Amino acid sequence: MRWACILFPQLALDAVLRARADADAPLVLLSGSAQRRVLQTMNSAARELGLRSGQSLTAAHAITHAFATAEYDSADIERWHQFLAAWAYRFSSHVSVHYPRALLVEVQSSYSLFGPWPRFEALLRQELTALGFQHRIVVAPNAAAARALVNSHDGLAVNDEQLQKVLAQMPVDRLGLERSAATAFSRMGIRLFGHILTLPRDSIARRFSKEVLMHVDTLLGARHLALDCYAPPDFFDSRIELNFEVESHQALLFPLRRLIADLAAYLAGRDSGVQRFTLHMEHRGRNDTLLPIGLLSIEREPSMLFELTRGRLEQLQLPEPVLALRLIARDLPVFVPEYRELFTERPQQSLPWEQLRERLRARLGDNAVTGLQQQADHRPERAWQTGNQAGQAAATRIQGLRPGWLLNEPVAMQFSGFQILAGPERIESGWWDGGDVRRDYYLLETQSGQLAWGYRRVGDTGPLVLHGWFA
Amino acid sequence: MGAIVALDALLDQRRIWKGRHISTLRSGHPTGNAQLDAMLPSGGWPLAALSEILIQAEGTGELRLLWPMLARLTQAGEKVVLVAPPHVPFAPAWHAAGIDLRHLIIVNTQGTEALWAAEQCLRSGCCGAVLCWPQRANDRAMRRLQVAAESGQTLAFAYRPAEEAVNPSPAALRLLVESATNQLRVLKCRGGIAPVTPVPFAAWH
Incomplete structure (x- = not known):
């Protein structure tokens, strides 16, 4: 070791x-109470002015204000x-x-x-x-x-x-x-x-x-020192307080470049990349202005991240002067360098489906990406379900016409002047599980040529209810 | 004009634009409709490009138009992604159309996130086809989809209302489904002039 x-x-x-x-x-860092400000430390330029740590601020001001x-x-x-x-x-x-x-x-x-x-x-x-x-x-x-x-x-x-x-x-x-x-x-x-x-x-x-x-x-080295190893946090959050109120984009670029460089250093340490991050611009007495930045692919190249952020920042209108900048990146996916082959047929960054799915889920929510499964049930509402692609039940082929689109909620027919092409087809099922359904389904053609799937409850005489489109 | 130039040589040089240029490169994905295939310069759905399907209303056969192609893709094990479909894809009908539901993915989202998701799917290159229903998408959004389809070498389909037909579009193929007359009209096809005569669509209901 x-x-x-x-x-x-x-x-x-x-x-x-x-x-x-x-x-x-010359720069001086101050500490101490508000009544007695003390020079804690200073850079060499300030030291050349005759300032020393431990001096009080009033004593320092007696020497120079510069x-x-x-x-x-x-x-x-x-x-x-x-x-x-x-x-x-x-x-x-x-x-x-x-x-x-x-x-x-x-x-x-x-x-x-x-x-x-x-x-x-x-x-x-x-x-x-x-x-x-x-x-x-x-x-x-x-x-x-x-x-x-x-x-x-x-x-x-x-x-x-x-x-x-x-x-x-x-x-x-x-x-x-x-x-x-x-x-x-x-x-x-x-x-x-x-x-x-x-x-x-x-x-x-x-x-x-x-x-x-x-x-x-x-x-x-005769006795070992027990050290706690550093474990990196799961997200990046860094803030730079500006020393004056900034109104122009130009003045924000320098601290922004620092923030992006810090982010890139952090990402390289974790061997991850970033696809979405947010830039907060803090104002006095008002909510932060947020600048969300989303990338198409996962990146960690500081110059590229900076150029992208700069492009977005320049379009932004600042409602008030900015006091501080803060960069937050919570979602840090694994960085995969662009895959290249010497003789490649498809020149794209061929992303595995699992990775694409995770990327979609990360942004759209966990339930955003689903599969589709057929259920052996005659009731249209229960003849399908979302699910993963793992277990596909041996689906029975239902006799009769079924529409490509099923409406989430059946709605009453809004249009008149349709023609019944086929039907009724009675669907009667589910008396054993509480979801009792007794309907007569018709295939309809509207005046504008749309093919619809509508039903009427058995024993009902009201208007037809639209349940799907033969798209 | 003393020299005599053979007509074939002149044509081979491709310096003369011909009104009815028949492309020799018929690399498209068959649509399942021989008449439509014959009419399109690519001989089917253009590969690695965006195709736009303009519909006047729902339920006019817009899904049946793609089902033969989707069935072929899913049976070959390629993923087909529906980004923000307007209704529930009714599993029995899709299954009956020959589509292997194991390879059918639905992404539930809306608005600009849907465009983002479609672009991601297209760009990733791991999907066989991506279907999307952009809402109020402008020319720039469509161009992004087209570029994504090109870079990911994926079949892209966008369903849009027929009113968009008057707006220009970067799509490689634009098809209008005319429900009243049961016809398909090609508004634009890359690599050739859009044929004037529509294709009867009702015939393959």
Whole structure:
């Protein structure tokens, strides 16, 4: 097992920055109560202005006003963490969000698919950069060591033999120990992990809580870390809050491109595609404008999805400025690349019937697709039933003329001046099951040449009732 | 005009348009009516194309027109899909017409979803024939059906009211069922001029 730990040093900032077109403009994330707003974190452009985290907003405003602000939202960060896990799930089936702002990915079992580690790592970095997240990556034989090493390394790959040597050079305060324990060690003059290893275990056990020794063993791989593996959600739901009210389509395209790229990354991770999704445009004090997008075939190519959505979006009239964009895709069918043969006779994407049926049912409802069965009954209402194609009863051929169309509900004849061509044919049945029927059926021809099937109840003298068409 | 050009050579070059062009390519699916087959340039229902059947009223034989073809398809094991039929297909009559009900599929829906479903079925290429009853379908919708039928290589049939006959349509074949005189009139057929004389339809009631 080789565990890669991907640390996102400024996850909160990246999450906000990637929704903005100008990533280099000074940006500050605020936290704290409404009375005392505190600068939580900022990008490098803001840091150059002299802003520091921990400053109050009033102090920052005393220095300069030339920076944008956004809320430091921990729920948002959690959502992005999950999103990144969904992205990483594409590369390995063992992904864990055990540590905050970091992903643990088991990579060794994916080498055969994505190539040896240097190439694999380049791929990961390239995709993360495209997604707009700063990152550090370290590979180690166990997950805890990878997490500790990524605190002070980037791009390091350690194998079993090197692990102890590399770990020994790690400063104690970067190991992920409890803060009190780390402080105590440094006050004792123990600055490197290697020094801890030379100490007798029993004295550590006596002086420190038992977590310290457990952590040391976990780092060395002597004790295994129980990790909860990430399981991707069954639907995609992502939202981008715009930092000002947007009235034109043009300004919506940038966040839309981000959303679609996220959707595509998520779909690739699940190896599924999308056929229908909805774009929500949120307004102030009014219901969202919905833009449903349906595709003919299952797709996951981001550029194509973007072009399609853009085409629909440009036709849309926005009733009010948009505050936020949200993309929801609930139905994620399996993506089947278009099937091609070298010498194919029928050039279509030949879809199996089962898949077509599922696609129809997914959109039209579970009962939308039915078969037709004949029942051995003389009553017209019961001579047929919908059903699957599994069991076809050996149907008896009914003597006499039967129409191709049967009306769902018999209706009284609206027209006059018809001619009786055949009949009456008496259908009398069902006295045993409550559905008693006693009718005389006639074949009629109307003046306009239509052939109808009508009946009159036995003993009734009223007008004929229309029950079918000889179509 | 000194040179003498043989008439056959001129015709073979296909640079001269002939009024009554008889197509040598008779690849259509037989309709079950020899007279109609002979009249259509494709020699039957055009394959991989949309055929439009215009009816003046229900119960004028519009299903009997297709039954021989549907029977042949279902007996060969191909699926036939009815998208949003206006009434219940009465199983005994369809069975009596020789249709294998195991391969008959009904899609219950309405409106634009019906057009979507028909297009999906046509495009998938796994159905032998798709029958639909578009309600107030415009030219664009019909064109989509025609393109879907082409790309899925499937027989497509659309039933529409006779009033639509005045509107142009991208369908490869347009047939009008004249119920008062019991005739079939070909309004348009791709690959040839629509024959002027109607086909008696009552004869094969």
